Amino acid sequence: MHNIRAIMVCLLLILSVMPVLAGTPSSPIELAMSETLDLWRDGHYEQLFEQLSHRGKTTREQFVTKMHDTTVRPACCWQKMENFKVMSEKRTTATVYAKIGFEGAPNMNDSSTREFKLNFEGGRWRMQLNDLYSLSGASGKKKRSSHKKTVYYR
Numbered sequence: 001m002h003n004i005r006a007i008m009v010c011l012l013l014i015l016s017v018m019p020v021l022a023g024t025p026s027s028p029i030e031l032a033m034s035e036t037l038d039l040w041r042d043g044h045y046e047q048l049f050e051q052l053s054h055r056g057k058t059t060r061e062q063f064v065t066k067m068h069d070t071t072v073r074p075a076c077c078w079q080k081m082e083n084f085k086v087m088s089e090k091r092t093t094a095t096v097y098a099k100i101g102f103e104g105a106p107n108m109n110d111s112s113t114r115e116f117k118l119n120f121e122g123g124r125w126r127m128q129l130n131d132l133y134s135l136s137g138a139s140g141k142k143k144r145s146s147h148k149k150t151v152y153y154r
Helices: 002-022 028-041 045-050 060-069 129-136
Strands: 081-089 093-103 111-121 124-127
Touching: 028 045, 028 081, 028 093, 028 111, 028 124, 028 129, 045 060, 060 129, 111 129, 124 129
Parallel strands: none
Antiparallel strands: 081 093, 093 111, 111 124
């Protein structure tokens, strides 16, 4: 009787910890990517900008405006990032493969499965700005004016 009670307690402990372990990132790269997606989902665009790599000439204000204009956001919880796998990892770069789940955009797929490049800068792994633009549907490039120049002849 005492053994059965001990086994039941152990099973309950294992079952209560499993959901926590299933959602816990297993590497610093996965954790960095997960935190970046959380900032995006929560609308913390200024903090998000600071966490990104390869920002080029994009200013914080430009980035925040573009991200405010998008309707897509990463999904919550386990749907946010699935099938995460580090494809290659070097000292300052890593390539990962993941399925990113989305919500909020009726005309967009509900997920994107692809490779992402991350850079190790400032003591942490960082997603690239263009990857976020690509996922969100925002363009990293300025739109060209479609106005035609009118030329008058005499």
